[in-house]
Amino acid sequence: MFDLLAKLESQFVNFLRIAIFIVMVWIGGLKAFHYEADGIVPFVANSPFMSFFYNKEAPEYQKFKNPEGKEVAANIAWHKENGTYMFSYFLGSVIVLIGVLTVLGIFLPRTGIWGGLLTFGMSIVTLSFLITTPEVYVPNLGGDSPTPHYGFPFLSGAGRLVLKDIIMMAAGLVCAADCAKRIQGITRLRFQEK
Structure with missing residues (x-):
């Protein structure tokens, strides 16, 4: 079993690329829909790296939240003025592109290295939301618990x-x-052939 797992390592890395591709294309594609664009507003509006993409400042967005699966015309108008949808279309396209670059690493390691590094970089920005976005933690809604959970x-x-x-x-x-290792292998092989 150990030998089999060791032999399949490169296939598992390719599976990882395919998994990243699926997540990126799915999530990136959803950015074209209002509910997803509305859902990222707290993250973007509170981020020092991204808030400049919007026309309105946090926490104004809290008054214009659409419940998931429901659209309120006044809220949609606010989001259009805010630039919510245009930014979401742009972000979705970038996310899909990162997914495509990553999966192309199966065949094109020089392309795939960029996909992997951009996936890493995008994750740094996303994880920064744990510091900048109040909505990532349970709010204090009151209650009688002797040990508060917020x-x-x-x-x-x-x-x-x-x-x-x-x-x-x-x-x-x-x-x-993995792409870097494959590129090094190709370079060594070419050097030895000379």
Whole structure:
């Protein structure tokens, strides 16, 4: 069994590339829909790296949240003024591109290294939301519990979703390292042929 697992290592790395591709294309593609664009507003609006993409400042967005699966015309108008949808289309395209670059690493290691490194970089930005976005922690809604369960370290649904990006960060580095190793192997082979 150990021999089999060792022999399949390169296939497992390719599976990792395919997994990154699926997640990136799916999530990136969803950025074309209002509910997903609305859902990223707290992250973008509170981020020192991204908030300049919006026209309105945090926390104004809190008054214009659309419940998932429902669209309120006044809220949509606010999001259009904010630049929510245009930014989401742009971000979605970038995410899909990163997924494509990563999966191309199966065949093109020089392309795949960029996909892996960009996956790593995107994950750093996403994980920064754990510091900048209040909505990633359970809010204090009151209650009679003698031990309150809000604030750090109690992650909300949004926080649990963000934390998972540490896996994408590691996966991006594994894919980039594999591409680098393959590029080195090709370079050595060419050097030996001369």
